[in-house]
Amino acid sequence: MTLSRRSLMAGAGALAGATALNGPAATPALAQGAPLNVGFILIGPVGDFGWSTMHDQGRRRMLEVLGNRVTATQVESVAPPDFDRVATQLVRTGARLIFTTSFSYFAPTQRIAPQHPNVMWESATGTATGPNLAIYNARFYEGRYVQGVIAARKSRSKTIGYVASFPVPEVIHAINTVMRGAWSVDPQMRIRVVWVNAWFNPGREADAARALMDQGCDVICQHTDSPAPLQLAEQRGNVFGFGQASDMTRFAPRAHLTSSVNNWGDYYAERARLLLEGNWRPADTWGGLGSGMFRLAPFTNMTPEEVSEATRIRDALAAGTLHPFDGPIFRQDGTQVIAAGQRLTDDQIRAMNYFYQGIDVAMP
Amino acid sequence: MRLVLERRAETPLALRIGSPLLAVALTLLSAIVIFAALGHDPWRALHIYFVMPLSDSWGLQEVAVKATPLVLIAVGLALCYRSNNWNIGAEGQFLVGALAGSWLALATHGAPDGPWLLPAMLACGALGGALFALIPALLKTRFGANEILTSLMLVYVAELLMDWLVRGPWRDPHGFNMPQTVIFEPEATIPLLMEGGRLNIGTPLMLLVVALMAVLAARTLKGFEIRLVGEAPRAARFAGFSETRLTWTVFALSGALAGLAGILEAAGTVRQLQPAISPGYGFTAIIVAFLGRLNPVGCLVAGVFLAITFIGGENAQILLRLPLDVTRVFQGLLLFYVLACDTLLLYRVRLVRGAAA
Numbered sequence: 001m002t003l004s005r006r007s008l009m010a011g012a013g014a015l016a017g018a019t020a021l022n023g024p025a026a027t028p029a030l031a032q033g034a035p036l037n038v039g040f041i042l043i044g045p046v047g048d049f050g051w052s053t054m055h056d057q058g059r060r061r062m063l064e065v066l067g068n069r070v071t072a073t074q075v076e077s078v079a080p081p082d083f084d085r086v087a088t089q090l091v092r093t094g095a096r097l098i099f100t101t102s103f104s105y106f107a108p109t110q111r112i113a114p115q116h117p118n119v120m121w122e123s124a125t126g127t128a129t130g131p132n133l134a135i136y137n138a139r140f141y142e143g144r145y146v147q148g149v150i151a152a153r154k155s156r157s158k159t160i161g162y163v164a165s166f167p168v169p170e171v172i173h174a175i176n177t178v179m180r181g182a183w184s185v186d187p188q189m190r191i192r193v194v195w196v197n198a199w200f201n202p203g204r205e206a207d208a209a210r211a212l213m214d215q216g217c218d219v220i221c222q223h224t225d226s227p228a229p230l231q232l233a234e235q236r237g238n239v240f241g242f243g244q245a246s247d248m249t250r251f252a253p254r255a256h257l258t259s260s261v262n263n264w265g266d267y268y269a270e271r272a273r274l275l276l277e278g279n280w281r282p283a284d285t286w287g288g289l290g291s292g293m294f295r296l297a298p299f300t301n302m303t304p305e306e307v308s309e310a311t312r313i314r315d316a317l318a319a320g321t322l323h324p325f326d327g328p329i330f331r332q333d334g335t336q337v338i339a340a341g342q343r344l345t346d347d348q349i350r351a352m353n354y355f356y357q358g359i360d361v362a363m364p
Numbered sequence: 365m366r367l368v369l370e371r372r373a374e375t376p377l378a379l380r381i382g383s384p385l386l387a388v389a390l391t392l393l394s395a396i397v398i399f400a401a402l403g404h405d406p407w408r409a410l411h412i413y414f415v416m417p418l419s420d421s422w423g424l425q426e427v428a429v430k431a432t433p434l435v436l437i438a439v440g441l442a443l444c445y446r447s448n449n450w451n452i453g454a455e456g457q458f459l460v461g462a463l464a465g466s467w468l469a470l471a472t473h474g475a476p477d478g479p480w481l482l483p484a485m486l487a488c489g490a491l492g493g494a495l496f497a498l499i500p501a502l503l504k505t506r507f508g509a510n511e512i513l514t515s516l517m518l519v520y521v522a523e524l525l526m527d528w529l530v531r532g533p534w535r536d537p538h539g540f541n542m543p544q545t546v547i548f549e550p551e552a553t554i555p556l557l558m559e560g561g562r563l564n565i566g567t568p569l570m571l572l573v574v575a576l577m578a579v580l581a582a583r584t585l586k587g588f589e590i591r592l593v594g595e596a597p598r599a600a601r602f603a604g605f606s607e608t609r610l611t612w613t614v615f616a617l618s619g620a621l622a623g624l625a626g627i628l629e630a631a632g633t634v635r636q637l638q639p640a641i642s643p644g645y646g647f648t649a650i651i652v653a654f655l656g657r658l659n660p661v662g663c664l665v666a667g668v669f670l671a672i673t674f675i676g677g678e679n680a681q682i683l684l685r686l687p688l689d690v691t692r693v694f695q696g697l698l699l700f701y702v703l704a705c706d707t708l709l710l711y712r713v714r715l716v717r718g719a720a721a
Contacts, residue, residue: 046687073681073682073683073685075682076687079640081629081633081641081643082643082678085675092422093682093683103540103542127540166542166543168541168542169541197531353541
């Protein structure tokens, strides 16, 4: 399947035109010296200990950095069908910069942004910009590569279990990168995937992790937001896992290996500052380990040799000397995507819709 | 000295009207205490919570949009409950209605044809919901299976059916693999009524249904039959009413209304199918039905009130920076007080002196 971004945008535009959903109240002009009102729409509860928690911390960090030049408003656990109402209400109450912090909001954000041209929109993990729509994300796959390397060192059954949310490209390329990292240590490694079809659902996440462990997976990766899979690994014993979005060491002191720790605060502060100074542009930001948009939590439950290997690989990724998407890359069925010496472009990574060899599940 | 509850022989009208009002008043009182404890000006908070959603056209439209599915489902459920048929599966009937109607929208996607499409979608939705609701009716009348269990279990069947369809055969090929269908064509979308809001023809339809149901319940033989079967099944049998036929009728009606709500939501507010299409409307409507005293007009009032607490809760998050949990606390409190006040309806509190327990 090829993704046609143009057709998606055209569809969204036509729809917006057809339904003529204009907010009645004009957005109040930002008075000189008045604080900038920044809105945040979160997909999960602030207390998910993962993705949404870290956006909340980013908001706090922005307030810390910019002080009384900004105010922030946050709405949590917004289901996608409720997005339009919440976003409109934020605009009506004076928000001029709105961060919509889930891929599930990307299409709705694209639809609503043209209706409020005076408001700047920022879509986390979105894939296309617009005149008043910026996108931002971190290259979490770099952390996934390190996870793959560590998992290959830790696993005795040579099988990694992967608790995945939705089969969107962001999640697919993360799974592929874990596979790539694991292969770099041991080509015998395999990955099993269970789809939870939710970003945050501790019960289902734990069920998925349990099923994977019962099938012999002894290292669990997760692309869902709660600590439930990691907690289950701790209970089982002899199973390891990685934390998602925040440092989850405390949930599984004996099972935790490392976590990918998101840091949105500096980005939020920078974007708000640019808008205050009139220099905001619809940018496409995709920062890696070197950018500070995320880091890896201290390695735990690993031998000194394993730690030094993981550290070396992390630093090479941050420095850009190691690239997870260098060729050759093979699909599940063995066909070649790119040859040795080539590298996937950012757009190819963002549109990835196939699994690598060694991943034990069909594309849903 | 102790307090005892004595069953009333009959309930005075003043109490029947007064009891829900007392519940609302107690909820507001608790709200004031909670807001004050959280360090907010209680009057401003109450204003944001309960008045702001009603203070302009946009807010009113949003309340109407939120209340429409709740009321549509609740009036159907009220009929069921009055006749002693416990349909707990409106959520499933809502989803199947959405699926059945959307099937037409998807089948004609890319080549929508004629103004018949939308009415046909609505009819399909109602039919789908009705057929799905007839399963527990059949199981009850034919095999004596408990309809509370069967209708509730069928909710999960409907959820999984929806999940499978939007992840598999009906998935939007350009949707980045998200579990959702294409956005419906404008011809398959419920028309909006006003500029600058999301009010669509679902709301007038809902009001029409409420009026029809009010007439049905109060002025027709069917309405009498429903009440009689519910309150005095033996007398109903002597009068020659068939319980079996009535079970089928009320299940089909409430299923059709839930299905209609489902397709109105899919083709109106959401404009596509996705697993999260209902934030539990089918279950919240049970609350609405009881809050509205199983009376169609009461359901309308209760549905609007619950919609206000939803929208007000969002406003409170936005303007007061209150957490979402506070909204949920209010809804819980309201129910708690309604049930508590119901006790006053059915029982009389009496002070007994000196009696041993």
